[in-house]
Amino acid sequence: MKVLIFGKTGQVATELAHFDGVTSLGREEADLTDPGACEALIAETEADAVINAAAYTAVDKAEEDRETAMIVNAMAPTAMAAAAAARDLPFVHISTDYVFEGGGTTPWRPDDTTGPLGVYGASKLGGEHGITAAGGRYGILRTSWVFSAHGNNFARTMLRLGADRDALTIVADQIGGPTPARDIAAACMRMATALKEDAEKSGTYHFSGTPDVSWADFAREIFAQASLSVAVTDIPTSAYPTPAQRPLNSRLDCSATTSAFGIERPDWRSGLAAVLAELNRA
Numbered sequence: 314m315k316v317l318i319f320g321k322t323g324q325v326a327t328e329l330a331h332f333d334g335v336t337s338l339g340r341e342e343a344d345l346t347d348p349g350a351c352e353a354l355i356a357e358t359e360a361d362a363v364i365n366a367a368a369y370t371a372v373d374k375a376e377e378d379r380e381t382a383m384i385v386n387a388m389a390p391t392a393m394a395a396a397a398a399a400r401d402l403p404f405v406h407i408s409t410d411y412v413f414e415g416g417g418t419t420p421w422r423p424d425d426t427t428g429p430l431g432v433y434g435a436s437k438l439g440g441e442h443g444i445t446a447a448g449g450r451y452g453i454l455r456t457s458w459v460f461s462a463h464g465n466n467f468a469r470t471m472l473r474l475g476a477d478r479d480a481l482t483i484v485a486d487q488i489g490g491p492t493p494a495r496d497i498a499a500a501c502m503r504m505a506t507a508l509k510e511d512a513e514k515s516g517t518y519h520f521s522g523t524p525d526v527s528w529a530d531f532a533r534e535i536f537a538q539a540s541l542s543v544a545v546t547d548i549p550t551s552a553y554p555t556p557a558q559r560p561l562n563s564r565l566d567c568s569a570t571t572s573a574f575g576i577e578r579p580d581w582r583s584g585l586a587a588v589l590a591e592l593n594r595a
């Protein structure tokens with residue numbers, strides 16, 4: 314199957330580029346601030362499916378750059394979905410736990426009420442609504458806490474800070490599933506193939522690594538596996554003020570993804586080991 318990918322340099326896009334039959338479009342070939350151009354690329358593609366792995370992911374910066382976040386995360390994916398629907402091509406798109414308001418401790422199910430706390434989450438939710446309304450074959454995969462050997466992510470931030478600090482204070486009341494970018498890429502490919510066969514599988518799905526942990530627990534595991542001696546102290550979110558508010562409960566119920574596509578939650582601790590091995594080889 315030939316797959317057209319929006320995004321080339323991001324965490325998930327980098328992992329998608331390793332699959333056979335994919336064509337990756339970087340910012341130079343497809344700028345998401347120009348939704349019409351993205352639409353045109355899908356109208357003329359020879360691919361059998363489209364995956365969007367590009368997004369405005371700077372959560373705090375989005376608070377003061379709402380317009381760009383909305384164009385990239387809502388308008389461009391909406392235009393892509395319409396173009397894919399017009400040609401009956403499966404369209405797979407990645408969304409986020411940040412569409413939820415984050416109350417309680419129950420894992421969120423795909424049809425639970427959304428309530429984004431910030432601009433990034435609101436812009437991603439706008440994309441979800443546009444894609445759903447386009448009426449084509451689509452899969453929206455909400456994931457969380459993505460990490461890989463590339464790009465900006467919490468694991469690489471911890472390795473950088475841990476290299477010259479022996480103690481860090483990390484938020485311990487936000488709970489979620491860290492997710493290896495490699496597993497998200499594989500899930501997207503699997504969904505694109507399944508949607509080609511069966512349009513009835515269209516819908517919104519959840520996918521995150523297991524077990525659910527706090528950011529502080531995630532940091533401890535990073536330092537343990539990297540053999541870095543850094544003392545991690547738990548702090549509440551209130552002690553780490555940021556421009557954008559984050560959900561406290563980011564747990565995702567991924568059971569529908571397993572039933573529809575046979576995709577299981579990956580253990581993020583082995584994904585972390587693979588990322589550390591990759592960084593050590595580099």
Ligand SMILES: NC(=O)C1=CN([C@@H]2O[C@H](COP(=O)(O)OP(=O)(O)OC[C@H]3O[C@@H](n4cnc5c(N)ncnc54)[C@H](OP(=O)(O)O)[C@@H]3O)[C@@H](O)[C@H]2O)C=CC1
Pocket residue numbers: 320321322323324325326339340343344345346365366367368369370385407408409410437455456457458459460464465494
């Ligand atoms: N990171 C995370 O923790 C999470 C991410 N997600 C979602 O997963 C998906 C993939 O995220 P991830 O791989 O982490 O993203 P990254 O932040 O690693 O990469 C973002 C990608 O989007 C591209 N991009 C941004 N703006 C534009 C633009 N205007 N035109 C073209 N390309 C653009 C970037 O290109 P360039 O290098 O040129 O800037 C880059 O390739 C996104 O939809 C994101 O919302 C969901 C949950 C958690």
Ligand SMILES: Cc1cn([C@H]2C[C@H](O)[C@@H](COP(=O)(O)OP(=O)(O)O[C@H]3O[C@@H](C)C(=O)[C@@H](O)[C@H]3O)O2)c(=O)[nH]c1=O
Pocket residue numbers: 370371372409410411456457458459466467470481482483484487528553559
């Ligand atoms: C660096 C640092 C962060 N933190 C906290 C802040 C925050 O609550 C948490 C994670 O920080 P980050 O900046 O990596 O978080 P953030 O960029 O908000 O990560 C999010 O990105 C978007 C794109 C998503 O879709 C989400 O699923 C999620 O992965 O760790 C500390 O408590 N201490 C620290 O020293």
Ligand SMILES: [Mg+2]
Pocket residue numbers: 370371372465466
């Ligand atoms: Mg970040």
